[in-house]
Amino acid sequence: MAAQLMPGQPVADEVLAAVAERVGEMAAVGVTPGLGTILVGDDGPSASYVSRKHEACEANGLRSFHAEIPADAGQDALMAAVAEFNANPEIDGYLIQHPVPDGFDFNTALGAMDPAKDADGLHPTNLGKLVLQEDGPVPCTPAGIQAMLVHYGIEVAGRHVVIVGRGPTLGRPLALLLSNKGAGADAAVTVVHSRVPDLAAYTKRADVLIGAVGQPNLITPEMVRPGAVVVSGGITWEGRKLLPDVDESVGEVASWITPRLGGVGPTTVAMLLRNTVAAAERRMRR
């Protein structure tokens, strides 16, 4: 069986069309939402993620702001950029591109962000809101994966979703999101990780299997129940080549699979802009 592909771009386009409409409504009352990025060090993939975010802002009518912290500048420089972005009234939402180089403490900087401006939805206050199902920014890649499942008509309610990886940006918030109550959720979620000796014993029981690790080709056909839906959220750069967690040959047993290129990535950026616009709307209501 050849799996159907689930590219992220059509989903991102849908989200961005709604973003552009909301930006248009705000422009009518003289407000332009602004997104800020803080890039620490000179990691190639991080720099290219950041420039893609700025391009998306430009294409969708948002303003963007950027700060670069040299890898040897130290934590105080990062904290100063956070304080500056917190204080800048033109910035509605911002993010610190992660991972940060050795010598920087990402969590300390994250904790100092104004949670109302947390465009990535990773501040402890906002992760708490996700647990409590209160209105707030949802982490972008988990939100993108959920939107993809909804877009392609893949029901998770009452079904078994297995997530490989429990990291704070992807696996763990995705488990919360899909097991929450409501549309696009209500799943029975199992989370496995590096301390689970026999991953296949769990992954083979998944209706929907999601890689959230960052280890190329970790998920192979033997680990997948025939007909399962398989999503690769985890990715690894080897030089200029992007390698997903899910081996391409899984497409022979799955019913739906994300493509090697153009999978979850575009939806992450779309959700970032959606979070920024929502932050600007909340600010207008205050």
Ligand code: NAP
């Ligand atoms: P992370 O914090 O490093 O988490 C990785 C997780 O994978 C950990 O829970 C780890 O287990 C688990 N793991 C590592 N090796 C494993 C193995 N052999 N078997 C099973 N589990 C294993 O990373 P993250 O920030 O959550 O990101 C995860 C991936 O998502 C990365 O590839 C990242 O690039 C990707 N990502 C993609 C996007 C996108 O736009 N598509 C956005 C954000 C993140 P332990 O907890 O036991 O160590």
